[in-house]
Amino acid sequence: xxxxxxxxxxxxxxxxxxxxxxxxxxxxxxxxxxxxxxxxxxxxxxxxxxxxxxxxxxxxxxxxxxxxxxxxxxxxxxxxxxxxxxxxxxxxxxxxxxxxxxxxxxxxxxxxxxxxxxxxxxxxxxxxxxxxxxxxxxxxxxxxxxxxxxxxxxxxxxxxxxxxxxxxxxxxxxxxxxxxxxxxxxxxxxxxxxxxxxxxxxxxxxxxxxxxxxxxxxxxxxxxxxxxxxxxxxxxxxxxxxxxxxxxxxxxxxxxxxxxxxxxxx
Numbered sequence: 001x002x003x004x005x006x007x008x009x010x011x012x013x014x015x016x017x018x019x020x021x022x023x024x025x026x027x028x029x030x031x032x033x034x035x036x037x038x039x040x041x042x043x044x045x046x047x048x049x050x051x052x053x054x055x056x057x058x059x060x061x062x063x064x065x066x067x068x069x070x071x072x073x074x075x076x077x078x079x080x081x082x083x084x085x086x087x088x089x090x091x092x093x094x095x096x097x098x099x100x101x102x103x104x105x106x107x108x109x110x111x112x113x114x115x116x117x118x119x120x121x122x123x124x125x126x127x128x129x130x131x132x133x134x135x136x137x138x139x140x141x142x143x144x145x146x147x148x149x150x151x152x153x154x155x156x157x158x159x160x161x162x163x164x165x166x167x168x169x170x171x172x173x174x175x176x177x178x179x180x181x182x183x184x185x186x187x188x189x190x191x192x193x194x195x196x197x198x199x200x201x202x203x204x205x206x207x208x209x210x211x212x213x214x215x216x217x218x219x220x221x222x223x224x225x226x227x228x229x230x231x232x233x234x235x236x237x238x239x240x241x242x243x244x245x246x247x248x249x250x251x252x253x254x255x256x257x258x259x260x261x262x263x264x265x266x
Contacts, residue, residue, distance in 0.1 A: 046074055053090045068098055081230045115244030118231045129220045131173035131198040135165030141260040146176035146228045146238040149205035150185040153250040154237045158206040163253045173202060175221040176228040176236050190215035
């Protein structure tokens with residue numbers, strides 16, 4: 001399956017991981033890519049494009065195709081989570097972000113859609129599968145953090161949780177062992193989720209202490225790791241705000257409070 005979409009996925013991986021400077025709102029239009037595709041056919045709708053989209057004569061693993069505000073341009077999302085834009089007959093691709101030239105400035109429509117998808121995906125995760133840190137008062141905002149106990153900046157963020165809770169920010173932890181499910185960090189995370197007191201075990205893991213619980217219970221660590229990758233998590237800590245915005249790396253409590261719009265409430 002990887003060979004089927006090699007040409008397109010290679011360019012999208014370059015965009016995601018190398019942060020090419022060409023990918024600006026304007027230069028995105030220069031990334032028009034003509035592939036060796038099916039002969040041009042006038043597709044009636046997005047469903048037909050999803051069914052017929054191919055590269056080098058082989059069908060692409062399309063998860064969904066949706067219309068965009070631009071006439072004749074469709075947003076294509078692959079099963080692996082990558083996405084790009086296509087014209088109606090699948091003869092040309094655009095790799096980049098779609099912007100609306102709104103009265104108040106440029107609006108990144110691609111980012112908005114990605115944020116909404118993240119928010120919807122996290123809303124579907126039951127609290128029983130999370131490690132939750134909440135304060136005594138009703139929270140003003142909730143963030144989701146994909147974490148790894150072997151990550152120094154995750155430990156630094158964890159140290160700020162009492163202050164975050166005091167500021168009205170509830171923290172929901174999800175597992176993301178950076179080195180994969182065969183790593184020591186993955187085992188530690190499984191032990192955390194198998195513990196009778198997950199929050200206490202998580203703190204022990206962040207402090208480098210040994211966790212006594214088994215790692216062999218029915219736990220969601222592998223599923224959360226896969227979900228994180230699908231949502232665009234590449235490292236830890238990865239903070240996801242209530243609107244689905246992904247914020248990579250450590251963020252001090254005062255800055256996070258401002259990003260959540262809580263400064264005005266104080």
